[in-house]
Amino acid sequence: xxxxxxxxxxxxxxxxxxxxxxxxxxxxxxxxxxxxxxxxxxxxxxxxxxxxxxxxxxxxxxxxxxxxxxxxxxxxxxxxxxxxxxxxxxxxxxxxxxxxxxxxxxxxxxxxxxxxxxxxxxxxxxxxxxxxxxxxxxxxxxxxxxxxxxxxxxxxxxxxxxxxxxxxxxxxxxxxxxxxxxxxxxxxxxxxxxxxxxxxxxxxxxxxxxxxxxxxxxxxxxxxxxxxxxxxxxxxxxxxxxxxxxxxxxxxxxxxxxxxxxxxxxxxxxxxxxxxxxxxxxxxxxxxxxxxxxxxxxxxxxxxxxxxxxxxxxxxxxxxxxxxxxx
Amino acid sequence: xxxxxxxxxxxxxxxxxxxxxxxxxxxxxxxxxxxxxxxxxxxxxxxxxxxxxxxxxxxxxxxxxxxxxxxxxxxxxxxxxxxxxxxxxxxxxxxxxxxxxxxxxxxxxxxxxxxxxxxxxxxxxxxxxxxxxxxxxxxxxxxxxxxxxxxxxxxxxxxxxxxxxxxxxxxxxxxxxxxxxxxxxxxxxxxxxxxxxxxxxxxxxxxxxxxxxxxxxxxxxxxxxxxxxxxxxxxxxxxxxxxxxxxxxx
Numbered sequence: 001x002x003x004x005x006x007x008x009x010x011x012x013x014x015x016x017x018x019x020x021x022x023x024x025x026x027x028x029x030x031x032x033x034x035x036x037x038x039x040x041x042x043x044x045x046x047x048x049x050x051x052x053x054x055x056x057x058x059x060x061x062x063x064x065x066x067x068x069x070x071x072x073x074x075x076x077x078x079x080x081x082x083x084x085x086x087x088x089x090x091x092x093x094x095x096x097x098x099x100x101x102x103x104x105x106x107x108x109x110x111x112x113x114x115x116x117x118x119x120x121x122x123x124x125x126x127x128x129x130x131x132x133x134x135x136x137x138x139x140x141x142x143x144x145x146x147x148x149x150x151x152x153x154x155x156x157x158x159x160x161x162x163x164x165x166x167x168x169x170x171x172x173x174x175x176x177x178x179x180x181x182x183x184x185x186x187x188x189x190x191x192x193x194x195x196x197x198x199x200x201x202x203x204x205x206x207x208x209x210x211x212x213x214x215x216x217x218x219x220x221x222x223x224x225x226x227x228x229x230x231x232x233x234x235x236x237x238x239x240x241x242x243x244x245x246x247x248x249x250x251x252x253x254x255x256x257x258x259x260x261x262x263x264x265x266x267x268x269x270x271x272x273x274x275x276x277x278x279x280x281x282x283x284x285x286x287x288x289x290x291x292x293x294x295x296x297x298x299x300x301x302x303x304x305x306x307x308x309x310x311x312x313x314x315x316x317x318x319x320x321x322x323x324x325x326x327x
Numbered sequence: 328x329x330x331x332x333x334x335x336x337x338x339x340x341x342x343x344x345x346x347x348x349x350x351x352x353x354x355x356x357x358x359x360x361x362x363x364x365x366x367x368x369x370x371x372x373x374x375x376x377x378x379x380x381x382x383x384x385x386x387x388x389x390x391x392x393x394x395x396x397x398x399x400x401x402x403x404x405x406x407x408x409x410x411x412x413x414x415x416x417x418x419x420x421x422x423x424x425x426x427x428x429x430x431x432x433x434x435x436x437x438x439x440x441x442x443x444x445x446x447x448x449x450x451x452x453x454x455x456x457x458x459x460x461x462x463x464x465x466x467x468x469x470x471x472x473x474x475x476x477x478x479x480x481x482x483x484x485x486x487x488x489x490x491x492x493x494x495x496x497x498x499x500x501x502x503x504x505x506x507x508x509x510x511x512x513x514x515x516x517x518x519x520x521x522x523x524x525x526x527x528x529x530x531x532x533x534x535x536x537x538x539x540x541x542x543x544x545x546x547x548x549x550x551x552x553x554x555x556x557x558x559x560x561x562x563x564x565x566x567x568x569x570x571x572x573x574x575x576x577x
Binding site for chain 1: 477479486487488497498502
């Protein structure tokens with residue numbers, strides 16, 4: 001189990017303040033938060049490549065706070081992969097074994113597992129984006145780490161490659177029995193790849209929860225935006241269409257686009273403003289009041305036209321009351 | 328259009344050098360090549376420049392790295408200071424070397440003299456004079472070379488267990504190697520061609536530029552041309568070999 005206890009660090013004008021959480025073996029955590037919130041800094045502190053002023057990091061009961069990176073049994077994959085261009089794929093995968101030979105896997109085993117055995121003698125510039133991702137993952141896994149940390153692994157790749165990499169990460173999570181810590185801006189990625197979600201805001205850990213409870217109870221507008229709730233509707237407008245009995249402390253409701261359903265008798269009535277087609281679904285922007293629209297995500301083959309009036313419905317359990325954003 | 332102007336410019340640059348070569352005869356060249364004084368001057372220039380380049384590397388590689396990684400701050404001020412020797416007249420560089428290392432003018436010079444190291448009239452003086460005027464070229468090239476290597480690669484290497492030194496030796500240095508070779512070539516070429524600082528610090532033993540100047544002064548242009556052609560040819564050959572060794576981008 002990884003335990004992060006009261007980590008505080010100052011980097012110039014920015015600081016991380018009193019961050020604590022724990023992660024059980026084999027569980028997966030996504031750290032989300034706006035750009036500059038301190039996600040990568042926190043990950044580097046856990047990996048041991050960045051110094052901090054206060055707090056402890058404990059892995060399986062052992063205090064690793066002051067251990068050098070290679071003695072922590074934690075691997076880290078940076079956002080830009082940081083593959084070494086002057087080495088071949090084999091040279092890249094072998095690199096960490098130079099410094100920690102004792103527990104390494106065979107290069108062929110890890111390459112076979114990730115489907116890159118045929119690329120071992122290639123140079124990095126000869127690889128596609130997806131192949132580079134798998135090489136970087138192989139290099140991170142070859143030392144049999146207890147924890148694999150991934151810094152926005154899906155941020156700079158195309159949709160097809162992204163799906164392959166998500167599949168590869170899930171394969172790694174299942175095959176290697178390790179814990180992963182994933183930094184991401186994307187709520188979808190967090191939801192797909194993690195059991196827990198930690199939200200960091202201005203250097204503070206403001207929420208740590210299972211993904212389901214966070215998804216079902218975002219609490220306020222800021223959290224709702226962070227976890228990807230795209231529809232945040234003022235409560236007075238919502239009540240015009242949909243009677244709702246909630247406390248006055250809630251000012252908005254949050255609705256996942258996929259929770260809405262096409263229903264000719266539905267209470268939510270609006271006009272189709274725009275239709276955006278994605279590979280596996282479409283998003284339809286529906287104007288429900290003057291200046292207020294919501295996004296409806298659907299796989300339906302129903303023919304819908306721009307400008308058409310449509311009706312939607314939603315189950316009450318999928319309407320999340322939201323408070324104003326805390327300062 | 329680009330090709331035309333590039334060719335014209337190259338022609339204008341090379342014309343005086345071609346002219347220099349046809350201004351002498353093979354027998355005059357052979358005579359110069361078999362003259363022990365000329366050979367000694369050539370040796371002093373090339374050996375001195377090589378030592379000056381090695382000395383420059385010792386300083387420029389760590390300084391360039393520290394500047395590239397923002398360890399030396401403010402970077403612009405440091406770069407401006409370290410480039411002063413390249414900006415002042417080179418005779419001023421000679422004055423600086425004399426004032427710093429001559430036993431007559433400084434405690435450092437007196438200390439060195441007590442231990443048998445003299446600057447004026449020695450090879451050590453030549454190397455120091457060459458070094459002071461050429462080291463900025465190596466520092467600038469080293470800074471550019473290391474700046475071009477993403478810091479993330481080093482951090483990744485360290486996260487995998489490499490010590491900072493090993494991350495530098497296995498990642499940063501090989502990736503910056505071509506840039507460093509470029510710096511070495513520029514430094515060496517500058518050191519070989521140095522006249523002003525060298526003549527101030529150490530007229531004897533003579534270097535090739537000093538010899539060209541002396542021959543011109545005493546016997547006229549005709550006598551100085553063969554030594555100039557030999558110096559130019561050897562420098563050109565070394566330059567080409569180093570470029571090829573350093574790769575196409577060096």
